[in-house]
Amino acid sequence: MFSFPNPVNEVSAxxxxxxVVVMCLATLFFGQPWIIVPLAYGFTARVxxxxxxxxxxxFVTRVLTPALPFAPKNTPGPPKRFAQGVGATLSAFALVxxxxxxxxxxxxxxxxxxxxxxxxxxxxxYCLGCKVFGALMRVGWIPESACAECGDIWSRIPRTAExxxx
Numbered sequence: 001m002f003s004f005p006n007p008v009n010e011v012s013a014x015x016x017x018x019x020v021v022v023m024c025l026a027t028l029f030f031g032q033p034w035i036i037v038p039l040a041y042g043f044t045a046r047v048x049x050x051x052x053x054x055x056x057x058x059f060v061t062r063v064l065t066p067a068l069p070f071a072p073k074n075t076p077g078p079p080k081r082f083a084q085g086v087g088a089t090l091s092a093f094a095l096v097x098x099x100x101x102x103x104x105x106x107x108x109x110x111x112x113x114x115x116x117x118x119x120x121x122x123x124x125x126y127c128l129g130c131k132v133f134g135a136l137m138r139v140g141w142i143p144e145s146a147c148a149e150c151g152d153i154w155s156r157i158p159r160t161a162e163x164x165x166x
Contacts (some may be wrong), residue, residue, distance in 0.1 A: 004050045006077030010125070011070045013080055015060045016046070017121035020087070024115035033098045033107055039114070040095045043088035047081060078147035083121075083129025090114050 020039070027035040042054050051057025094110035097103045120126040136142040137150060144150075 001052055002048055004047070004077050004081045007074035008077045008080045009061075009065065010073040010075045011068070012051075012057075012060050012065045013075070013127075014122050014125060015064055016051075016054075016056055017118045018123075019056045019060065020118040021115060021122050024111050024118060027111050028108055028115070033104050036091060036094050036098055036107060036111065039111070040088065040091035043084055043091050046084045047088050076147050076149045079127065079130035079133040079150060082133040082142075083117075083127055086129045086132070087114055087117070 020042070023035055023039050023042075026032055027039070038055075042056050045053040046057055051061045090110045090113055094107040094114075097110065098107035117128045120128055133142060133147075134150060137144060137147070
């Protein structure tokens with residue numbers, strides 16, 4: 001139960017990010033800071049259990065992804081988990097700003113940051129947290145053992161029989 005999938009289906013990751021975008025937009029445009037509560041819960045649940053305890057993750061992986069005509073596209077799990085951790089941190093701080101200090105402005109700024117990152121993932125397939133994860137690996141702050149596939153870019157390039165004989 002307390003594990004994160006590796007690999008992750010990129011289609012599902014982008015659909016979850018789309019759900020996060022919708023929640024962030026609802027929070028900001030309709031002035032509904034209470035949505036930060038399920039937003040923070042969802043990120044935290046996904047960090048610790050992948051989609052297992054996340055209602056959004058369950059909906060996407062069990063209902064939405066299988067119903068769509070897209071082929072699965074696997075991507076390494078550790079960077080995606082790191083990205084979920086960044087989302088959990090930002091949403092937790094937004095929750096504390098709103099509930100603990102009554103500052104909806106600070107909470108909305110943090111939700112706006114989540115909105116930008118989730119939009120990049122959802123609509124452009126650009127995982128900002130994954131890029132930070134890779135940069136932290138390059139400088140040695142995250143050990144290469146955390147994601148062996150991340151350090152070996154050649155493992156992600158499909159090999160054909162012809163290129164294998166060269």
